[in-house]
Amino acid sequence: MSKSNKAGFRVSRSGPLALLQDAGRFGVRHLGVTQGGPADLHAWAWANRLAGNPWGTAVLEITFGGLELVAERDLTIALTGANLGVRHNQQSAPMWRTMAIRAGDTLTFGSPVNGLRAYLAVAGGFRGDTVMGSAACVVREQLGGFDGLGTSLSEGDTLTVNEAESTPADQIAPESEQRDYRQTTTLDLLPGAQIAAFTGKSLFDAFNSQWQVDQRADRMGVRLTGPALQCTIGSLVSEGISLGAVQVPPDGQPIALLNDRQTIGGYPRLGNLTPLAASRLAQCMPGQTVRLRAAGIDSALRQHRQFLHSLR
Amino acid sequence: MKPARLPCLERAGLDGWMVRLFDSIEENNLLWLTALAKECEAAFSDTLVDLVPSYTTLLVVFDPLRITPCEARQKLIEILARLKPAEAGAGGKLHELPTWYHQQTGPDLQRVADLSDLSVESVIEAHSSREYRVFALGFAPGFAFMGLLDEALTCPRLDTPRQKVPAGSVAIAGQQTAAYPVVTPGGWNLIGRTPARLFDRNREGFSLLRVGDRVSFVPVDQATFEAQGGDTTATDRELAK
Numbered sequence: 001m002s003k004s005n006k007a008g009f010r011v012s013r014s015g016p017l018a019l020l021q022d023a024g025r026f027g028v029r030h031l032g033v034t035q036g037g038p039a040d041l042h043a044w045a046w047a048n049r050l051a052g053n054p055w056g057t058a059v060l061e062i063t064f065g066g067l068e069l070v071a072e073r074d075l076t077i078a079l080t081g082a083n084l085g086v087r088h089n090q091q092s093a094p095m096w097r098t099m100a101i102r103a104g105d106t107l108t109f110g111s112p113v114n115g116l117r118a119y120l121a122v123a124g125g126f127r128g129d130t131v132m133g134s135a136a137c138v139v140r141e142q143l144g145g146f147d148g149l150g151t152s153l154s155e156g157d158t159l160t161v162n163e164a165e166s167t168p169a170d171q172i173a174p175e176s177e178q179r180d181y182r183q184t185t186t187l188d189l190l191p192g193a194q195i196a197a198f199t200g201k202s203l204f205d206a207f208n209s210q211w212q213v214d215q216r217a218d219r220m221g222v223r224l225t226g227p228a229l230q231c232t233i234g235s236l237v238s239e240g241i242s243l244g245a246v247q248v249p250p251d252g253q254p255i256a257l258l259n260d261r262q263t264i265g266g267y268p269r270l271g272n273l274t275p276l277a278a279s280r281l282a283q284c285m286p287g288q289t290v291r292l293r294a295a296g297i298d299s300a301l302r303q304h305r306q307f308l309h310s311l312r
Numbered sequence: 313m314k315p316a317r318l319p320c321l322e323r324a325g326l327d328g329w330m331v332r333l334f335d336s337i338e339e340n341n342l343l344w345l346t347a348l349a350k351e352c353e354a355a356f357s358d359t360l361v362d363l364v365p366s367y368t369t370l371l372v373v374f375d376p377l378r379i380t381p382c383e384a385r386q387k388l389i390e391i392l393a394r395l396k397p398a399e400a401g402a403g404g405k406l407h408e409l410p411t412w413y414h415q416q417t418g419p420d421l422q423r424v425a426d427l428s429d430l431s432v433e434s435v436i437e438a439h440s441s442r443e444y445r446v447f448a449l450g451f452a453p454g455f456a457f458m459g460l461l462d463e464a465l466t467c468p469r470l471d472t473p474r475q476k477v478p479a480g481s482v483a484i485a486g487q488q489t490a491a492y493p494v495v496t497p498g499g500w501n502l503i504g505r506t507p508a509r510l511f512d513r514n515r516e517g518f519s520l521l522r523v524g525d526r527v528s529f530v531p532v533d534q535a536t537f538e539a540q541g542g543d544t545t546a547t548d549r550e551l552a553k
Contacts, residue, residue: 026361026362027361028362029362029363029364029373030349030362030363030448030449030450030523031449031453031519032449032450032451032452032453032455032519033453033518131513132513140494141452141453142494142513143453143513190323190325190326191323192322192323192324192325192330193322193323193330235468235486237336237337237366237368237369237486237487238367238448238451238457238488239364239366239369239371240324240330240364240365240371240450241364241371242324242327242371242373243325249471250471251472262450262451262452262496263364263451264364264450264451264457265451266469266485266486271325272323272324272325272326272328273325274326275325297326297381300326301326301376301381304326304376305377308376308377309377312377
């Protein structure tokens, strides 16, 4: 059954980065095509839940703010993730809950108050151009998004929305799920890869230091600065890299690799952040501090399955 | 660190295993990796999310809601116990990539020459006189990892990657060579540029080069390079800083 689709929003002012993201592009990584998808899986999943959409529906990921949208018709939406000082007309817009807006209403994103990336879901879902099975927008690869070419939203763009099958019930995310991204956080890392090749002191430093989130942070990866880590292996034959991998280039400063990472790389790695830890890191502002904690597979898996069971 | 006993399985997050078959690059690795990928597709069926083969490894990514890491590991152990290499000689296509080797398009030519104690001319000769095998696609859409490079040319990656490497750039690092299909950051040594279109989303199969294909780089002059649509924009060395 094909759903009818209509203009949902018009972009009246663009911001630094606003990308359409479904769950990601899978099954093509052997062609060197990356995963894409939401940098913060947790907030993205909640946006869809609150808008009454199934897992995987395309959502708008707004980084830093700056964007202004005008509703072209009455819509049910949900805003989650970072508080970017969003205003609904003149009022402060509520976060983490189902919300009705009217044709002609404006949503104006300001600047980061708490976190870095906001998620805007609309009941029925945004309609993107599917490339290799996904609408996930990857700027570096020029794939996906509204136009299929991986472009960030710009002024004058029209965002098409699928007709919702029914109006979703009003919901509010539990308080415990409404994250405060300003807190110093501890990120769970599953040891693996070349962790045994790091020096003892470096392993101590990795898990007992405060790491500062660097300016060099994007959807590919987030660089952490702190004590220089030393690995007895300089570079490797390139091999596949999965989400959250923490690689250490020769300068000793780790880089946590996120959704738009290169699919193959040759720097030694400590292991992988869990998907939810990678999501959490994606909300950190440059200058924020984080800690790394070696996590066990059982508790990490339990936590992740619980998350997927409740929202997928 | 002692070398690991191979094959071995290394945890790659909560939804992946890295299957390490070899510790060095050999053309025959490809036959085993191809067979392994095929077996994984059959055994994991729709619990499989992605398979990422590379020179010596296969990264297996699965759906953690439908199969546990423990179950996935068991499947892989069973596959490895009965694994046989794919038939040799299922030869890939041969591609001849025209390449303009020059300081303007290959700003690391001199660095490579210095590191390998060769003249720039000898570097070009050594790189273009071999046929390479595509071992993996990765890093960027259609980016083909090729080997093996003449040992004399072996040189490390740049300590700090460039922010922008122009499309078509022909590069080497370690025992590997490649051509960049799209503009991307990169840490390899740039020695020239090809006008060939390596990735096209509208082309069947998307990528010009596929795993198992054979590739040679054919030196051409600037006029030929430009006539074939090559981009002569100089690579900014300062971007490496």
